Amino acid sequence: MSKPTPISGFPEWTPAQRMIEQYVLDRIRSTFELYGFAPLETRAVEPLDQLLRKGETSKEVYVIRRLQGDPEGAAGDDALGLHFDLTVPFARYVLENAGKLQFPFRRYQIQKVWRGERPQEGRYREFLQADIDIVDRDTLAPHHEAEMPLVIGDALRALPIPPVRIQVNNRKICEGFYRGIGLTDPEATLRAVDKLDKIGPAGVTELLATTAGASEAQAKACLALAEISAPDASFADAVRALGVSDPLLDEGVAELTAVVETAAAHSPGLCVADLRIARGLDYYTGTVYETQMIGYERFGSICSGGRYDNLASAGTIRFPGVGISIGVTRLLGLLFGAEALTVSRSVPTCVVVAVTSEELRGASNRVAEALRSRGVPTEVSPSAAKFGKQIRYAQRRGIPYVWFPGAEGAPDEVKDIRSGDQVVAAAWEWTPPRADLTPLVS
Amino acid sequence: MSKPTPISGFPEWTPAQRMIEQYVLDRIRSTFELYGFAPLETRAVEPLDQLLRKGETSKEVYVIRRLQGDPEGAAGDDALGLHFDLTVPFARYVLENAGKLQFPFRRYQIQKVWRGERPQEGRYREFLQADIDIVDRDTLAPHHEAEMPLVIGDALRALPIPPVRIQVNNRKICEGFYRGIGLTDPEATLRAVDKLDKIGPAGVTELLATTAGASEAQAKACLALAEISAPDASFADAVRALGVSDPLLDEGVAELTAVVETAAAHSPGLCVADLRIARGLDYYTGTVYETQMIGYERFGSICSGGRYDNLASAGTIRFPGVGISIGVTRLLGLLFGAEALTVSRSVPTCVVVAVTSEELRGASNRVAEALRSRGVPTEVSPSAAKFGKQIRYAQRRGIPYVWFPGAEGAPDEVKDIRSGDQVVAAAWEWTPPRADLTPLVS
Structure with missing residues (x-):
């Protein structure tokens, strides 16, 4: 292709x-x-004769037909076209459902x-x-x-x-x-x-x-x-x-x-x-x-x-x-x-949970579940690569936080990858600042 | 028509x-x-040849053509069809934007x-x-x-x-x-x-x-x-x-x-x-x-x-x-x-503000503005008919509250038309119970 x-x-x-x-x-x-x-x-389609009631718009209509259907059908009484505005379909809907x-x-x-x-x-x-x-x-x-x-x-x-x-x-x-x-x-x-x-x-x-x-x-x-x-x-x-x-x-x-x-x-x-x-x-x-x-x-x-x-x-x-x-x-x-509108990141994700090894992906899944259950958009890292690479995964998408599950009984930590600040945190209670929770449009 | x-x-x-x-x-x-x-x-359309890569789906495709366009165009190389799923367009999008x-x-x-x-x-x-x-x-x-x-x-x-x-x-x-x-x-x-x-x-x-x-x-x-x-x-x-x-x-x-x-x-x-x-x-x-x-x-x-x-x-x-x-x-x-899903009312409206007379519609608009500014979906009554008729307007749509602007210095009142309870209220501070704010789906 x-x-x-x-x-x-x-x-x-x-x-x-x-x-x-x-x-x-x-x-x-x-x-x-x-x-x-x-x-x-x-629906996206209206009978063609309805769409053509206003002669001046007829040039603008897309007609649809089934590929395997009768080609004559496209010109017949039951021909369908894609709607060109929402007013004509609405007027038709009102008539059809007036009762x-x-x-x-x-x-x-x-x-x-x-x-x-x-x-x-x-x-x-x-x-x-x-x-x-x-x-x-x-x-x-x-x-x-x-x-x-x-x-x-x-x-x-x-x-x-x-x-x-x-x-x-x-x-x-x-x-x-x-x-x-x-x-x-x-x-x-x-x-x-x-x-x-x-x-x-x-x-x-x-x-x-x-x-x-x-x-x-x-x-x-x-x-x-x-x-x-x-x-x-x-x-x-x-x-x-x-x-x-x-x-x-x-x-x-x-x-x-x-x-x-x-x-x-x-x-x-x-x-x-x-x-x-x-x-x-x-x-x-x-x-x-x-x-x-x-x-x-x-x-x-x-x-x-x-x-x-x-x-x-x-x-x-x-x-x-x-x-x-x-x-x-x-x-x-x-x-x-005019480049007059921007968004603070290119994905909804607020936190990427790092994966220590593929065998421990389940533990990272548990962290993600806990965060999501409290409304924090969370991904689990797609690979168990070196943490530096996992952090870059987040960085490239503008995701603000990376979560590190604690190894062998150590507590979890979460890093704000913009400031580099890293703190001990628990997935069932940590909450990001409100401004970081969802992407900001400005 | x-x-x-x-x-x-x-x-x-x-x-x-x-x-x-x-x-x-x-x-x-x-x-x-x-x-x-x-x-x-x-986009809703893909080149027809892309849609037909899987032969078995060809019978399902809708072809589109401009009503005033060349009818031959619909069969040509640049013919367009409506997408029949979101996977094929997505695969095409990925290829087109991979960089x-x-x-x-x-x-x-x-x-x-x-x-x-x-x-x-x-x-x-x-x-x-x-x-x-x-x-x-x-x-x-x-x-x-x-x-x-x-x-x-x-x-x-x-x-x-x-x-x-x-x-x-x-x-x-x-x-x-x-x-x-x-x-x-x-x-x-x-x-x-x-x-x-x-x-x-x-x-x-x-x-x-x-x-x-x-x-x-x-x-x-x-x-x-x-x-x-x-x-x-x-x-x-x-x-x-x-x-x-x-x-x-x-x-x-x-x-x-x-x-x-x-x-x-x-x-x-x-x-x-x-x-x-x-x-x-x-x-x-x-x-x-x-x-x-x-x-x-x-x-x-x-x-x-x-x-x-x-x-x-x-x-x-x-x-x-x-x-x-x-x-x-x-x-x-x-x-x-199966009638397994219902919604508590047929409109988003929580409050209808009654209109005492057409001359006083502006006062009802002010009330509606105040309620909306605090997130309460509000309509102003379409007519200055008798209050009974205005209440029936709300009733027929399942709207729970009707608001009566106070006449000549009297305070406003709001009526829960399900219970009949009517209380004195001010538009800049009254809030409906959370369950009444938006329609409930069950």
Whole structure:
């Protein structure tokens, strides 16, 4: 077998990086649970026709087929694809299990997703997302939209990462405003304004004219709206100053005000109303969220989502929801790339128990058992080589302690191999300092 | 959208079942880390040619292709398939990263795998495995084979499941014995003996004659070996009593004796030498393991593995290893089916903070913040309905406490809705009994 090579877009972390990832996931999960979100996992596959309901994503789907199965099957009605996000599977799960769930239903879901895109920097074909969503039956109270930034703010603040800023907008503001100035195709307008960062104001003005039939004055108004940004409810004054009146606009302003004020009461500076935030996906109907990591703004959003009303419906029953998704792989990829995250050792092990001779391995096993029974991660040395070599085994992995079973009635001793300090110890009572027990992430 | 239906072989748990699964995974992971195994995740896909190196598994592979990609690509050299176990990807990872890893390398890996089989009871197309492996460069000391049952014994004993029995055998015993009685095709012999449970001694005798050229006496000897089973080193006496002599046989007996004695010193009764255990996969070269859950023996092994010497090699460098895999989905599927596992509530939430009116939602948010800051999972009531309705919201989810913010300067109160007891409390100091803090699995 020749040496295998990585597959582009399918990242694999080292064990040390995986320890950091697990630390991050544990923290995220803990915050989600503190807010009462219940865990859920859905299968990795969905019927292809479900995945293709949104035409724009079809290019990104991986289709699967059994190697020995009928090749035609892959194109048939029962063809399966790997899910490309966790929102579509969740909406399907809610419909399928509506009779068994309690509404409003709060769930979190941390899973891999796959997209068959051409990979580029910061884009992956396989990546991990951590989502929360709240769905209700028939109607969903807007205060749930104000809760999302609190959860995400707490979750991200608990991580060893730079501070973040959540940018919020509300689709109703855009739609109401566009309608209020006489534009009849809000989606085309939104798509054009969404390109502001890429093509600049002049480009957007031109695009608005050709795709949304906007006059120069209308384009100017759209750009003025997109310019509005404020860390508090003052954004609403700026909107009103544009002199446009529309009931949907007023509703959106009220909802966004509640989102910004709720966030400010929880953690000042966390949330900014930024009226240029559009989000590509067209299923959003209310608040939309993006999140920048301070100092990493050029890499785009690491946590996005929004309110949706039409993802899940069966007959006359609708399940409106709001959700937000942390791009864990993206976040870690950025920070690993910048060497901004480290862990104090490359294995969980705190103690290596030395082995005097293979005949006495059983005695070392007893020591390890005693240490493990009190929660101390312990390995027994893989060889009965000279102690110097056994110590180097620990050293190379960053393991802080080596334990020497006492020979012929002598007491055991434990050595801190960083300082060289060696003390008499008993396996049923010795405890390492708290900071040494598990690897430290920083 | 019509109501979606489940896809056969792709199980999905309820949120309550997922809480149990997470509890199980946390325990397993904690035990693996106590033994110093480092975490690893590999990508979900491998090059198809790697997955097909073992011809017998080819029927089980799912191939993936990009929906918009070249359909020919799926059959080409760079075609990708979903991994069907975690051993093959791990062997590939070791080869790919050998220069960066410290050997012996101990890793655990808990991930989904996929098999495109026709599903049947207890078989899944998507399922979760929890693996540990130890690989070394060039040679792997046999004591690592004796360590596996200790880890698995501790991991499974920490779970709320029936006790288990690990059955061990050693390929060298079988091969050496078959050679010692003059049979020249040990693999064909092993495959025939492996069918003992299915086709009985007479069937095996016939199969041995046709596929391995065994005489009646040889077949009888093979069956006599397969009959041997003992909870201690006495199995070796029974083997010797068969009067067959071969150096590989002696090596196998010595290794298996060490495995059984090491396990007995750690936990008496955990391990049984059972010389009919063969394992289907032909890459095993030493100790092999299967695990029965007492009372669920008819469902087969829930945790299997073995020693392998030829899975990973590059040029003249070999990486022999030993590993074992807990079939988590299989285990949970059995126990969920038998309704043998329950959790005390269907959400992580310990407290629901009531909302007096939507205008006062901010005050309830403050209470929730204070409780969460001290680790108490808390939700704010989704509506400002009558308190009776808010209490029923908690009741339906099994949430034990409802918190009532004090009106107009009155102190807050918290109600245990199981007993009806209601007491004055302050959010910055009240703590629920430890047993109520998180859901209990039993």
